[in-house]
């Protein structure tokens with residue numbers, strides 16, 4: 001089946017998928033105002049669900065007079081019951097439509113709030129194109145059991161491995177991009193939490209003092225950074241910055257703050273984790289608009305206000321990095337603490353390599369064969385996975401391996417690109433088959449709009465047992481346009497060797 005994403009010219013970033021228009025009519029109706037608790041009770045939803053609808057602007061945030069507000073005072077936030085019911089009615093109609101289109105009713109995850117979709121370490125660092133943990137959980141819980149070994153040959157930011165760890169399964173993930181492996185490793189590492197907290201907060205407060213001094217704020221930081229020392233520090237930090245990218249995409253103070261943080265990292269034990277905090281802060285501190293964090297084309301001018309489609313008001317480009325360092329330091333401590341309570345001790349192995357030829361036995365315990373695969377390969381011509389984290393490659397100097405990326409955006413979607421894609425993806429699964437048990441289960445999540453996977457399966461020595469269709473409503477941060485994707489449930493062909501001999505002859 002061709003799974004073409006829907007295109008819609010409307011600007012959805014403001015209003016969501018058309019729900020708010022109908023809803024606005026209810027805003028003046030005074031009598032149906034409810035607190036979040038009351039609204040949750042009346043509609044059978046959770047308070048998190050209601051908050052999520054507000055956050056995504058599906059329903060209005062109202063004050064006690066029923067007026068839409070940006071911010072409600074403590075205890076004064078209200079929603080309109082009629083508006084909420086109208087919205088839920090539209091959602092149920094959409095479910096119905098999806099049901100008729102053959103989409104799996106449970107796999108749309110329509111009512112899972114943002115907070116859950118990004119739970120604990122799943123939002124340790126942004127990553128364009130990851131799947132939600134609920135999808136992985138759904139399949140792992142039905143087709144695998146505790147102690148099984150799961151492979152993700154296109155590991156990305158490590159969602160499969162994180163979920164496997166939560167469910168008591170062992171896992172191994174491979175990715176060609178070193179920075180993606182870095183994100184996954186940091187999510188999956190075991191930490192001394194007290195030490196982590198101490199180091200993160202100390203690094204943050206040292207950058208804060210440096211930042212205060214940069215902005216000529218008085219205080220104890222004067223002792224640490226007298227004028228001459230500050231000047232020579234700035235000069236030496238800038239001398240360490242060889243990257244034109246960094247010099248172009250950041251305000252002067254933001255650049256100095258991130259370079260200062262980078263210099264502090266080697267003094268700590270949890271260096272990888274600090275790098276992830278810094279990288280996340282740096283990503284949000286680029287000279288870009290708030291609504292274009294994922295794929296900005298060029299920097300915007302420092303100090304020049306712009307109309308922000310995300311916040312519906314004039315905004316200014318960010319001129320520092322410390323704000324985000326502060327926000328993400330606390331958030332990181334919270335997220336890894338939360339995951340540490342849920343995870344199990346089964347191995348979670350991260351390999352930086354090319355899945356077409358990586359030798360998995362070199363990383364796994366002797367004699368282990370894999371029980372299955374849960375993975376989402378790159379789509380043809382959709383994303384350049386190294387480029388999406390260019391700021392991190394520039395800041396930390398990780399080696400790049402772009403040429404080994406399968407289906408990169410820069411190669412396009414032509415027939416030739418599709419052919420190359422088929423052969424490359426098939427090479428990955430052929431290689432993976434070597435390490436699978438004979439009865440292993442393979443799940444491939446793909447937006448197969450060019451219908452390439454039947455051939456890929458054949459060339460891989462896999463048989464597609466079942467194709468499950470699901471609606472994808474919130475895959476990336478780039479909006480909420482729903483599209484469909486397939487989950488191919490495959491098994492190894494009987495006697496794969498004989499199959500390949502036959503093909504050769």
Ligand SMILES: C[S@@+](CC[C@H](N)C(=O)[O-])C[C@H]1O[C@@H](n2cnc3c(N)ncnc32)[C@H](O)[C@@H]1O
Nearest residue numbers: 130131154156157159175176354355385405406
């Ligand atoms: C769709 S993403 C996977 C996202 C992942 N499911 C997650 O939740 O984060 C595909 C990944 O395949 C990786 N990739 C591309 N070519 C590869 C290759 N030859 N070997 C290993 N990984 C590769 C990309 O770097 C990218 O991270």
